[in-house]
Amino acid sequence: MVSTAAPLMAQIVMLAVLLAMRRWLFALMLAPSLIGCAAMLLAQVARRRARDRDARRGHDVESERREAIDDSTRLDLLDPLQLEGLIGLRPEDDALAWRTVARRWLGPASMDVPVGTSALGEPFHLDLERQGPHALVAGTTGSGKSVLLQSWCLALACRNPPDDLRFVFLDFKGGTAFRPLERLPHCVGSVCDLDLAHATRALRAIESELKRRERLVAEAHAQDVRDMRGIAPPRMVIVADEFHALKDQLPDMVPRLVRIASLGRALGMHVIACTQHPAGQVGADMKANMSLGLCLRVRDGVQSTELLGSTKAAHIPPSMPGVAYCNDGASVRAWRCAATRDIPRLVDAVTMAARFHGCVPPPPLFTAPLPRRLETLPASPGADGVPFALGDDGVSLHVASLPVGRGNIGVIGQHGRGKTNLLDWMARYLAVTDACGSPVIRRTYRQTDGYVTYDARTGTVASGVPETAAPGAHLVWFVDDADPLLDPFGDDPLCGLLRRSLDDAGVTVVFATRTSRHVRIPEHCPIRVVFPTGDRATDQMNGIPADVWTSFGTDDMTVPGRGALIDHATATPVQCVSFGPARHTVA
Structure with a gap:
């Protein structure tokens, strides 16, 4: 550092003398050499400090290593x-x-x-x-x-x-x-x-x-x-x-x-x-x-x-x-x-x-996700409507119900997703509880038979569809495979009756369709159970919000009974209960 500093000092003195004698050109020629010497001096100072710092760090690390070994030895003893x-x-x-x-x-x-x-x-x-x-x-x-x-x-x-x-x-x-x-x-x-x-x-x-x-x-x-x-x-x-x-x-x-x-x-x-x-x-x-x-x-x-x-x-x-x-x-x-x-x-x-x-077990902070298959529903005293599924609010599960009397209910989904199962479950529940008159209209597998009407209370084939409810009862229709009946150009005799029932406040129509092509949402069904198809645009058009649709995994798009309950402005992922097909007899 002294060997670098000495020439630097000499050049500073020369620069001062030249400036005093007003030899501007010679002073300017001396400036590059002066800058180079200053840079060399600064580099040597930085290297010296780095060596000192490394030495101190090495000493600290060695000291910490010895302290750690001493601590471990004492603990081991x-x-x-x-x-x-x-x-x-x-x-x-x-x-x-x-x-x-x-x-x-x-x-x-x-x-x-x-x-x-x-x-x-x-x-x-x-x-x-x-x-x-x-x-x-x-x-x-x-x-x-x-x-x-x-x-x-x-x-x-x-x-x-x-x-x-x-x-x-x-x-x-x-x-x-x-x-x-x-x-x-x-x-x-x-x-x-x-x-x-x-x-x-x-x-x-x-x-x-x-x-x-x-x-x-x-x-x-x-x-x-x-x-x-x-x-x-x-x-x-x-x-x-x-x-x-x-x-x-x-x-x-x-x-x-x-x-x-x-x-x-x-x-x-x-x-x-x-x-x-x-x-x-x-x-x-x-x-x-x-x-x-x-x-x-x-x-x-x-x-x-x-x-x-x-x-x-x-x-x-x-x-x-x-x-x-x-x-x-x-x-x-x-x-x-x-x-x-x-x-x-x-x-x-x-x-x-x-x-x-006597500590009361605390309730779980969260529950497991929705099951892939639901055989039974937990007891739900005081349920408002027909309990039909487990709902998921993102943290815990609860029994979801479909209200009867607050508007028509639509069930939208492809074949094999559980539409008929859901209608059978609701009809049997209402029939057992004797909550209302509940005929079921569903298409048979033989297309030549058209629509056949079943009475859910007796399990027999009925001769016709009542247009008014009995005194003191609320009429509920369950219409399976309702796509042709909702077609504006449909010629089935039931088409007109279904349209009138959809507008009648004294009748609740629960219908199932494969698509929402002929369904006016929310006029026809402010309450819906939608089974996702996997197509984002189609499912959101049916009413599934973006956040609920995103929460569905790949398996959820194919699991029977997995869907979303849409009740006016709220949407909840649900897993419908599995229910064997009802056996009907001819009266």
């Missing part, structure tokens, strides 16, 4: 503890573990639980409320992430009753991590990546729960759920294993978890996200709300630095799974996770304690 020993539920100490769990539930709820041992041999606690409210867990395959999540959840369940704590498990590793914990009375939902439709429902349900809690806090005029004395909803912990897989397979759903992470503290909702690579696979918006970082062994120092601010976790020996570092913003501490000796035993103890306390 300690006797490995089981979770049962940390929470006082060892079989040799307490043969009836449920009594200890039930006794602990009598105290105030707390998120502060022991989950392992520190490098000093003391119990290591994690407090998701004080250190969180959310946590990010990182570690490579085999580092002990699943064991950590299982022990943490079991410790929380043994400390808090189901009335104060709920779990939602999102396992994107095939469902192996949380399957033993699904029997916990705290669990209100568990999904895995083997059923992405189910996982999507879970995330929608979590977002709906977030909005529900926002309304509760607003109605109580409180700042957060802790101010809602006596009416506060239980805390909810959403545990997502292999978060990077969730991001890859359901990228549109990640913003829902980000929103929960940003608003969850005030609403009593906590997120524990687990991933193999925190750098690059967890967005900045998500990490900004993850105050608690738990890093097990990772493959490189970049991943460790992302979570801890140091490379210590990259130097954990592979032979020591469960060793981790905890960064809670105040300090970085080494600890070792305690494994559970017998998970089923602890789950049984928690379940028995819940029975002893």
Whole structure:
């Protein structure tokens, strides 16, 4: 640097003298040399600083490596503890573990639980409320992430009753991590990546729960759920294993978890996200709300630095799974996770304690998607109309009904989708309940016979079609294969009768057609059951909204009974109940 600086100083002096003597041309000729010397000096300074920085970094990395080895050695010398020993539920100490769990539930709820041992041999606690409210867990395959999540959840369940704590498990590793914990009375939902439709429902349900809690806090005029004395909803912990897989397979759903992470503290909702690579696979918006970082062994120092601010976790020996570092913003501490000796035993103890306390099982946060085939319907007391299917609101299933007396009902779909099945089911239901007079008009398989009228109450062939209802009854017509009867140029004698009935407020016409070519929507049928064809334009013309049509998968376009219930301005995906064809006899 001195050898470069000396010529530079000499040229500066020469430039000053030339400027003083007003030798402008000589001064201008000296400028390129002066600039070159200055650039060389700056380059040497930058290289010198880079070497110093690399030396310091190498010293820091070596120092962190030695500290990590020392921490691992101290933890390895300690006797490995089981979770049962940390929470006082060892079989040799307490043969009836449920009594200890039930006794602990009598105290105030707390998120502060022991989950392992520190490098000093003391119990290591994690407090998701004080250190969180959310946590990010990182570690490579085999580092002990699943064991950590299982022990943490079991410790929380043994400390808090189901009335104060709920779990939602999102396992994107095939469902192996949380399957033993699904029997916990705290669990209100568990999904895995083997059923992405189910996982999507879970995330929608979590977002709906977030909005529900926002309304509760607003109605109580409180700042957060802790101010809602006596009416506060239980805390909810959403545990997502292999978060990077969730991001890859359901990228549109990640913003829902980000929103929960940003608003969850005030609403009593906590997120524990687990991933193999925190750098690059967890967005900045998500990490900004993850105050608690738990890093097990990772493959490189970049991943460790992302979570801890140091490379210590990259130097954990592979032979020591469960060793981790905890960064809670105040300090970085080494600890070792305690494994559970017998998970089923602890789950049984928690379940028995819940029975002893008389805890009412919480309703599931979400249900499974619509089944491919529905043999029976659950009881639906007080149903408004004829229950005929299971409806899906995107989160849970409910019994869907077709109202009778609020307008005509159209059933539109191709052959084999379940139109006749639906008409038979409705006619038999009304006949059994004796709700109204209900003749059925349906075409026989022999085209020469034309239309044959059946009386659903007696199952016999009728001689004609009544044009008016009996006193005190509402007339309902069920017309199968109604395409020719709706044709404006049809010459069948029933065409005129059907047109008059469609305009008669005292008659409800339930008709089935293959297409909506001759159907005036909504004049003919403000209420419809549409079985999708797979053609977007055709289905939307029949009334299926774009969002409902998009929710149908490829299989939904061919599953018998899978359709959409359109009741005026609302649309709901449904799966119709299967019903054997009615047997009719001649009177």
